[in-house]
Amino acid sequence: MRLKSIQFFVLIVFTMVGVSNCILNSDFTDDITPDASTSICSSYKTLLIFKSMAAFDGTDAVNAGPKNNVWAIYSDGTGKKALTTLTNTDAYMGAPSQQTDQITYSSKRAFDLSDSELANSNFNVWVTDYSGVTHTAYTNYTTAGVYARVEDIDPNGLYISIRSTAAFDGSDTANAGTTSNIWLINSDGSGAFALTQMTVGANIQSFFNHNSTQLVFRSNNTIDLANTTSTQWNIWKIDVDGTSRQALTTYGTATSTSQGKFFSSGTKIGYHTYAAFDGSDANNAGSKRNIWTMNSDGTGKLAITQNTTATSNRSSLSNNGEKVYFYSQMALNGTDTNSGVVNIWSANADGTSKAPLTNLTNATADKFAELPYSKIAYQSNRALDGTDALNTNSTYNIWIMDLDGTNHTPITSYTATNAHAYYNMRFGQTICAD
Secondary structure, three states: OOOOHHHHHHHHHHHHHOOOOOOOOOOOOOOOOOOOOOOOOOOEEEEEEEEEOEOOOOOOOEOOOOOOEEEEEEOOOOOOEEOOOOOOOOEEEEEEOOOOOEEEEEEOEOOOOOOOEOOOOOOEEEEEEOOOOOOEEOOOOOOOOOOEEEEEEOOOOOEEEEEEOEOOOOOOOEOOOOOOEEEEEEOOOOOOEEOOOOOOOOEEEEEEOOOOOEEEEEEEEOOOOOOOEEEEEEEEEEEOOOOOOEEOOOOOOOOOOEEEEEOOOOOEEEEEEOEOOOOOOOEOOOOOOEEEEEEOOOOOOEEOOOOOOOOEEEEEEOOOOOEEEEEEEEOOOOOOOEEEEEEEEEEEOOOOOOEEOOOOOOOOEEEEEEEOOOEEEEEEOEOOOOOOOEOHHHOOEEEEEEOOOOOOEEOOOOOOOOOOEEEEEEEEEEEEOO
């Protein structure tokens, strides 16, 4: 085990004092000037990360590649900037820290920081910050078939989880099966090790719990922990030291169980599955994806949506624990009808009182996250005037709304073909906007 002991001490301190998921950092002055005359902040803003092929000067055009790059913007629409400026290879949005302005991302870029791609197109894990000046490679894979991609940063800023096909000794070679496994790296780039060490199947989609002690992930390995492959995917849990690996769902027939994610309280996990609503190991009648929750130990499974016609996807629990958010193709009246349009929804934590927070019939709204201070960020290709119409060229932008689905405001305003702003459902540091 190579995680630094000082980080476990920090984690204990964070837990004892009840550190929240955001740091109000008055020293963060890239685009704000805190009011020194008052110690009370009247408004806040949160750093959001997105990917885009937009021109680097911020105009409504695409870059010369065009290539995807990592961008940052604050939730009030200020401070938009391209953190990477590549035109010959892509940089994909990763995960920002909620404790500092550290931002991780995945890219095939060359290690000399030139605008070129590695010879074998290896994804590696990179780290920068809001300034976008310094870029550091946390992995250095160059061998064909070996890659590392960012998945999550824990809420307390201690660890980065990645998926990688690398050999378990950390060398620049693939493991015996070129299998994706979950790895952990300290936030300073040290102590990389493989939490799962499988050579068949795949282990992906890892997310931390609220106190940085566990992750959930998706795996198609068999639930007996043997190095064999199941016919179906299940949700697993593992401690950050690699122990206590446990299958929280045990489907052998029900298909496509994925996107397991701890809710902010740490006591619940949201996920989606095609499983039957009675909990049996079978698909529901329409073989449609639905939103489920369960306790963090795998008990108490509950189907929040029970649709056999409309598909629902990706859930999160509200900060106060009272609502489940998700996006779905359900008809806006809540009936089990496939509207053909994706909207963002809320429901009570017991699945009752489902309500659309966006009410689109032409455009799409999905990929969202609840931010501190009662806002939700999401991506949509809706018209920039907020009407129920497609944006010019169906271009996606980042939007902000209130928790009740009111006051929809775009904070990017692209209309050019392929100049999409795609939100990554993870938010970074919250600072004072005064």
